[in-house]
Amino acid sequence: RAVARRAGNGRPGRRTGETMRTFVYDRSFEGLLTAVFHAYARREFPDFLVVEGEPGPLFVEERFRVVTDEVLAARVWRGLEQRAGKGVCNMVLCVWLSEEEGADMLLFRYLCRIFGSPHGVEYDFTDSAVLRMKQTACRVAKEGHRLMQFVRFQKAADGSYFAPVSPRYNALPLAVAHFRERFSDQCWLICDMRRGYGYGYDLHSLREVEFQPDGRLADGRLPASMAAEGEEVCGALWRIYYGALTIRERLNPKQQRRCMPVRYWKYMTEHW
Secondary structure, eight states, X not given: OOOSOOTTTSSOOOOTTOOOEEEEEOSOHHHHHHHHHHHHHHTOOOSEEEETTSOOOTTOOXXXXXXXXXXXXXXXXXXXXHHHOHHHHHHHHHHHHHOOTTHHXXXXXXXXXXXXXXXXXXXXXXXXXXXXXXXXXXXXXXXXXXXXXXXOOEEBTTSOEEEEEOOXXXXXXXXXXXXHXXXXXXXXXXXXXXXXXXEEEOSSOEEXXXXXXXXXXXXXXXXXXXXXTTHHXXXXXXXXXXXXXXXXXXXXXXXXXXXXXXXXXXXXXXXX
């Protein structure tokens, strides 16, 4: 990675002969914020962020292990809110949820730039790193919006509702508040089948759950033993209604795939 002075670093570039540093953290959002705190506290800014247990880059002379501290992380987060506002905080969260390679280092440098530069640099889209932040955040936010559109619930035998999803980005946390508000009179569970976690609502509280992917749900459908009586009939009626609304003369598969990406079809009742 580049170690010369860059607009996106938020700090002076590394001088010739200066020690190359690596910060080792636990790949949590709180751990990343703690790393930002220690960088300023130690006056030492890493050239690399490495996850615990993974091999680091060659020729690194100094490694600092970041112990995640929720108090320090909250302090950095409050500072970001005060300095840059809620919009920037939302963008930072979206980039973190992208899970893209190098997103943690991009975020680290972006945060350092905000804390180390005058106000206003957080929206300086002439900087390639800031532009990449914005573009990545927009993609993740769009994925969250699509979840609100394309989630399909199935009624389980116990009267609750179940919906499997598998978004490209880890966007379920962005959409779950919508479902809590929209379906506040029902018990439901939305599971991210790719990442092995989800959110459940019991009419009173929302909580995160973890699970091991079950082969019985590989096709997105509840098995007959787990589904409510009449659930298959309701699904068939929905497919009939969906087909009846179709205007054959105006079919445009390319436009349909653009507005409703194929990766969602697996879990959508109308495509079973």
